[in-house]
Amino acid sequence: MDTNTPLLNLRTIEPGDYDELAALMNLVFEDVGGAWPRMTIMDLIHQFPDGQICIEDSGKIVGAALTIKVDYNRFSLNHTYTDIINEQNVIQHQANGDALYGLDVFVHPDYRGLRLGRRLYDARKELCRNTNLKAILAGGRIPGYHKVADHLSVLEYIEKVKRKELHDPILSFQQSNDFDVKRLMKHYLPEDTKSCGYATLLEWDNVFYDEVAPSILDSEKTMVRLGIVQWQMRMMVSVDDLIDQAEFFVSSLSGYQSDFALFPEFFNAPLMGLWPEQSSVEAIRLLSGFSEEIKQRFSQLAVTYNINIISGSMPVMKDGRLYNIAYLLHRDGCIDEQYKIHITPHEQRDWVIDGGDKVKVFETDAGRIGILICYDAEFPELGRMLSEQGVQIMFVPFWTDTKNGYLRVRLCAQARAIENECYVAIGGSVGNLPRVNNVDIQYAQSAVFSPSDIYFPHDATITEASPNTEMIIFADVELDKLKYLNTEGSVTNLRHRRLDLYGGFTLSKQK
Structure with missing residues (x-):
């Protein structure tokens, strides 16, 4: 030559x-x-x-x-x-x-x-x-x-x-x-x-191999649009008031063809202002009385507007115990639920909430998703349990009152995206609730994070909201990129796990 x-x-x-x-x-x-x-x-x-x-x-x-x-x-x-x-x-x-x-x-x-x-x-x-x-x-x-x-x-x-x-x-x-x-x-x-x-x-x-070529109706989506509601806490006087505000955002996200709408943790907390004279323990239990109605009405919104909704989380009474539960309202009418696993000292002390004992991946028409409620995102074991079940997108509805609390959620969510080779969307609330004890101030900057590699944004942040401003944000995530990352990434975290040293989580532990 x-x-x-x-x-x-x-x-x-x-x-x-x-x-x-x-x-x-x-x-x-x-x-x-x-x-x-x-x-x-x-x-x-x-x-x-x-x-x-x-x-x-x-x-x-x-x-x-x-x-x-x-x-x-x-x-x-x-x-x-x-x-x-x-x-x-x-x-x-x-x-x-x-x-x-x-x-x-x-x-x-x-x-x-x-x-x-x-x-x-x-x-x-x-x-x-x-x-x-x-x-x-x-x-x-x-x-x-x-x-x-x-x-x-x-x-x-x-x-x-x-x-x-x-x-x-x-x-x-x-x-x-x-x-x-x-x-x-x-x-x-x-x-x-x-x-x-x-x-x-x-x-x-070939990680993209489909053993049976699907029909167009059964084909797996590869481009998914996420919508996040950065929700402002404001005085509300009824469930109708809450649903009207939520429907405005659901309608807007649907108009932009979002596949998912994420609401924050305890987004229905403004209704606690209906009982300002009650103690925090009593008020949160009274609030739980609205959760079933809100769940059903959100399910109707999901079907009506053709969008999967993660309804933040709500307090729910079951068998005499209070739990913090996020609902996944599928646009076909199905409903799934995810309990918050780790309860914060504040939730234990002021509200006497109990934790759940299982995390799972939910199959949707737009990918395999998992939900980690706020504090749960700060525990890597839960994210790894989801990754071993094939999670592609993790949703983290959160509520934080200070910037340092917010940063704990944000930085841990970014870590979950990197170590589990998935997308992570976080959604929080802003504003103030002077009449509600223990939920009086909010700090949030909602965002969507990706793994950190050449297939993704240089800072591993696909989009983020303005801090402390009520708004909606969108992110298009490509599920195929996760397959490339898993096999051909600069580093392949999941493939390089030392299971001989620290083992793995088995699905049997989740049953």
């Missing part, structure tokens, strides 16, 4: 490329038989044209990737090279296969170091995603093994390559491109003396 900057072009291979392609294969694969016959390459192009990709520099082919479709259940098990290409050099392509099989990737020696192999692999991954295939499989040679075969077993060699104590020109490259070693295959290519006949079965999983 000369010193000029290459003019690279990635395209599919055409029949007229055979002579140039064969010359490159002879150069790269001199030790294992060189180029395939013209008939084999022509058959590949005819049967699966999109799977045959090359990179050219100013019209000259300098790298290529050859690929077929196979049945995943068959070729994720042990097999040999002749199961893929028989003795007559006929490729065993399966047009209805549910996985890609990487035959070869090769780059001209003069062009190594330009990461052309990575480009070819990225093109394969994109093909796998676009055609909704389960995975990419490949039989990977380990041509560096013969150098150490006299004192290392093949498994020891693979482990040392994985730990970067040794370098293998193929296995090291495959692992750097997110392929995992699934099994060792003996006698894969007996004439491959450099690999001593061994090969690794490599696999890259």
Whole structure:
């Protein structure tokens, strides 16, 4: 290659490329038989044209990737090279296969170091995603093994390559491109003396694979719009007064096609002003008498305005005990509930509230969500329990009276987004309630947080409200980005958990 900057072009291979392609294969694969016959390459192009990709520099082919479709259940098990290409050099392509099989990737020696192999692999991954295939499989040679075969077993060699104590020109490259070693295959290519006949079965999983392509009505949403009500506490004289104010915000959020509306913790506290002469313990229990009616009327709003509502939280009496419960009012009329788990000293002392004992993920028509009420967001164990149930969005309705209390919620919510690779929306209340003891002042700045990686905003904050101002905010969150993050992020917190050291939460503990 000369010193000029290459003019690279990635395209599919055409029949007229055979002579140039064969010359490159002879150069790269001199030790294992060189180029395939013209008939084999022509058959590949005819049967699966999109799977045959090359990179050219100013019209000259300098790298290529050859690929077929196979049945995943068959070729994720042990097999040999002749199961893929028989003795007559006929490729065993399966047009209805549910996985890609990487035959070869090769780059001209003069062009190594330009990461052309990575480009070819990225093109394969994109093909796998676009055609909704389960995975990419490949039989990977380990041509560096013969150098150490006299004192290392093949498994020891693979482990040392994985730990970067040794370098293998193929296995090291495959692992750097997110392929995992699934099994060792003996006698894969007996004439491959450099690999001593061994090969690794490599696999890259398509996290976007849908086993059954859904109808348009059943398809999973990938772009979800969150709406948050930064609610102002004001004097109210009836439940109708409260619902009228709430309906204004629900209608506004629905008008902007929001999938969710989040209200703050204890958003119905203004109704406690109806009993200024009562103690705080008595007033909160009187307030709980409105909760069932408010829940049902919010459910009607959810259906009427076609929006899922997280109704902040409300005090609820059950079996003689008072709980702090958030309701999820689905737009199809279903209702779910989440108890607050950790009760603050203020709630215990002034209101005598008890805590719940279970957190769960709720399936909605716009993703898998969890609800952590205010103080609960400050306990990482709860967020991890939700993440192990596949949560995509956590909602945190909160009530804080001071900025330092608010910052505890905000900073912990951001941590939950990062460590659990999900979105977190927080929504609080502003204003003052002079006639209500223990809920007299408010401080809030509602926001939506993302994980912190290249797929997301530089400060991991998608949107935030103005502090202490009644308003609504919106955020569009892309659920697909969470899948990319989980497998290809700069760091992958969930995948790198040391379960051998600190274990994990099991769903059985939640039952």
